[in-house]
Amino acid sequence: MSLAASPIRFPDVSSRTVMTRRGWWLVLLNVLIPGSVQVLAGNRRLGRFGLGATLVLWFLAIVALVVWLAWPTVLYTILTTTAGLWAIAIVALFYAVLWVVLTLDTLRLVRLVKTSPGAGPGMAALSMVVLVALSGSAIYGAYVATSLSGFLSSVFVQSPPAPPDANGRYNILLLGGDSGPDRDGMRPDSMTVASIDATTGQAVMIGLPRDLEYVPFPEDSPLAAAYPEGYGAIDGCEVDVCLLNSIYTEVELKSPEMYPDAVARGSEPGIDAMIDAAEGVTGLEIQYFVLIDMQGFEQLIDALGGVDINVDTRLPIGGDEDNNNVDGWIEPGPQHLDGFHALWFGRARYGVAGGDYARMGRQRVLQEAVLRQFNPQNVLAKFQDVAAASADVVKTDIPQSALGYFVNLGMKTRELPIVHVELVPENGIDPAEPDWDYIHALVQQAVAPPATEDPAE
Known part of the structure; x- marks a missing residue:
């Protein structure tokens, strides 16, 4: 079938059945392979650009997966450096804008008014849901990347790393x-x-x-x-x-x-x-x-979101050596502690809490629990x-x-x-x-x- 006779690029606009089938194909192609719709039915230059960008994104995702499986430190380094995070933010914003352009252009090419009365709203709704999911996720990812970059720069220092000690x-x-x-x-x-x-x-x-x-x-x-x-x-x-x-x-x-x-x-x-x-x-x-x-x-x-701790001993919140003026208790057994109670789990030392050395042991338990989460x-x-x-x-x-x-x-x-x-x-x-x-x-x-x-x- 020649391209001139293709119902995708040159459909029979008088047939709602043809236009509806074509519309669903365009909407699904835009979801699965952004840019392919424009190559088949619209501006080929835009389509080639969008399709190339899609292939590059797939390639980057595959590379990231391989690096994560084989050399995770490399991927974690990219995700924790200012340059890497800003590069991710720029790429995410680029794809967010590209998906908006390609989706709106796809809906234009579908010609919703020529499709079956019940099909047009469904195509538009599916396109908008996918657009919000993809572009929204990309925009949020860019926000997280830039915020994380600022946070890391404010907490961690800019200096060369130290080597391990003689014991490695x-x-x-x-x-x-x-x-x-x-x-x-x-x-x-x-x-x-x-x-x-x-x-x-x-x-x-x-x-x-x-x-x-x-x-x-x-x-x-x-x-x-x-x-x-x-x-x-x-x-x-x-x-x-x-x-x-x-x-x-x-x-x-x-x-x-x-x-x-x-x-x-x-x-x-x-x-x-x-x-x-x-x-x-x-x-x-x-x-x-x-x-x-x-x-x-x-x-x-x-x-x-709190921390899970197995509490061995009933612990006072506040109070003195004789457990006077206690404001409450942390009961024994598995507990999901919020910040206030977790702080007292690691801080209590009077009375039944067992003194400084027992407190040291609980602080180690708390550190491990936080590390796990x-x-x-x-x-x-x-x-x-x-x-x-x-x-x-x-x-x-x-x-x-x-x-x-x-x-x-x-x-x-x-x-x-x-x-x-x-x-x-x-x-x-x-x-x-x-x-x-x-x-x-x-x-x-x-x-x-x-x-x-x-x-x-």
């Missing part, structure tokens, strides 16, 4: 800061070193009690010169108590000049001091930190709320250029059991008289266990 691990200091109205500045109440294998993602969580005394510092730390025998060991310190979590307050408020370039690197003098302290306590090289403001942690949990699907579904909460809650010196790598590593971590090392009396550690050699050996045994001999050899 990344060691990240996690600080939970509490800057309540009764505090003189912010004081870290939760301190954990997350040691993550740079290849497998296997993680060791090392819990640091806030009441450790005589904390040592690395030789190159400015605090080592001020406290050569450990923090507060000689003539005390510059604040009321000389405990691990007091180091932040002392340096931040009393001697920030010890770390003059901290702010320029995206850190703070107090945070740099806590990194030195964590290195002294664990014997590990700390590459990065993440500070979470506990005052805003509630917002982040709510943004994620902090996945790309959940974050994307609640993107606006999560981004708004995170911008006020999280401070870190992890470089934006390394995010793709750490996202991929984090996906591996979620699939593996986490090893816990708590530096508490139950594990033979006296916080008032710590044996640092024993602590360093305990940490090394967890992060670099000796290879077991093959019994067959």
